[in-house]
Amino acid sequence: MPKARQNRVLKINTQPHTDCTTCSIRQMALFQGVPQNQLEWTQHYRENQYTIAAGSTLFHHGDHTQHVYTIYDGWFALHQMTAAGKRQILRFALPGDFIGFQVDCNGETSHTASAITNGILCAFPRYKLTKMMEEQPKISESLITIVSRDMSLCQQHFFGMTQKTAIESISFLLLELYHRMQAKLGHQTGGKQTNTIPFPLTQEDVGDATGVTKIHTNRVFRELKKKKLIECSHKKLVILDEGALTDIAQFDLDYIKNPQVI
Amino acid sequence: MPKARQNRVLKINTQPHTDCTTCSIRQMALFQGVPQNQLEWTQHYRENQYTIAAGSTLFHHGDHTQHVYTIYDGWFALHQMTAAGKRQILRFALPGDFIGFQVDCNGETSHTASAITNGILCAFPRYKLTKMMEEQPKISESLITIVSRDMSLCQQHFFGMTQKTAIESISFLLLELYHRMQAKLGHQTGGKQTNTIPFPLTQEDVGDATGVTKIHTNRVFRELKKKKLIECSHKKLVILDEGALTDIAQFDLDYIKNPQVI
């Protein structure tokens, strides 16, 4: 009963719902290609705006989800469990990201989505996607671009995991999140930059995403702090030496940006 | 000059080109959703059919490719190089697979594609994809399905790499290739099944795909052979005990099939 489960965690946003025409993250989301004068059209398809509390689960691995979501606010972890009960975080989803789309051949979601922080979600019924794509060809391109970007990130993680040491892959993850958050913050504030981002993850979260135990993750964090490359405490991450960190991580910013597949 | 480079390795297929209307692998490729009576239409867009020799490179990481390809015959490795000069194979592409599509924000390919065996490729100009999608909405859905399937495979590999031991991830890869080849062979022969597939990979290829050194890959192969789970020699792979191998690999066939994302 995914429906009952979702009703428990999702609540209709009691604040006035945000407006697609003035949405601060629209340019990175599903409607990025839709012309400004047709944006009212998109609102027809947004079923509702929901809130979700930190720690709760949006959907479980194996659910048949009726909705796909654009994250308006909050951090989410998309993860799977191993047979041994360990958690592998496949990726972190941030504001502007599109989640709940990926399912397997039976229409079951391939992973679990958990809210790390409180979140606000724009919900779209999955069955309407085909119609949306027919009416607005730009939606098809957005979807392809979004999936391709996620694919690119996944490949980079994959690439990193097998060939990099713990300090390299953790540095990579921190830089990826840093730049993804900078992109969102830039869209919202209009461009002013600091070297600090909100960082709600625990060291265990970072470990589960990079395939390192929390014990060793801690050793890596202490080393990065000792080398004055980062500061990290009180849910804030400061990048002190982006250049040195980029070298260690073998990080390439181009993989974060939306690909020009078409 | 990607063009010059490609002219060197790609040769126009001198055999009569295969016909989309009778293509044995069409049901798993880009035109899977296109109605039978409109298939002549697709032929307009196929620019040419090419052959490529084993060992040569179709495109390099960073190229601006003008074409995307459906593999009609042959095995390909899609890979990247680490800073240290090691090769990471992101995935193997088999007959029916669609390659050359994935590029980064600058329109550069994110990986290199090398032919492991001799191959035959159907080429489509990238710039025509938008028009194809507009004329045939099914093409959009195919593309999204294809990219989602690749994403799903990538996630499974990623999941495997970090959490699985060498024997587990190598078993997973062998089973994945086994089932993907069985699907192709089924489409071509009409269904008769054996527990043997052609297997042109070296142990080093397998190692580069699973993030294991070729020395340790060899240790794993010998163990799998000793336990009578597989036979592997002379470019053939025999799965002797699929059940036991599936258990070791924690393999789930649903991830291989095309996802029902829409």
Added chain:
DNA sequence: CGTTCTGTTGACCACGTTCAATCAGTGTGG
């Protein structure tokens, strides 16, 4: 029929895991 590529084997060692204990911060309830 030699050269090159692929597979096989052994010795050694390092990165990261496992298990265990402790500490610091943050609520929570009496």
Added chain:
DNA sequence: CCACACTGATTGAACGTGGTCAACAGAACG
């Protein structure tokens, strides 16, 4: 206001998977 519980960060010691290096055997190919 403090005792208590709970979560996350920190540290140490022992161990093991898989990497590195080096050498050789066998297969494939021109």
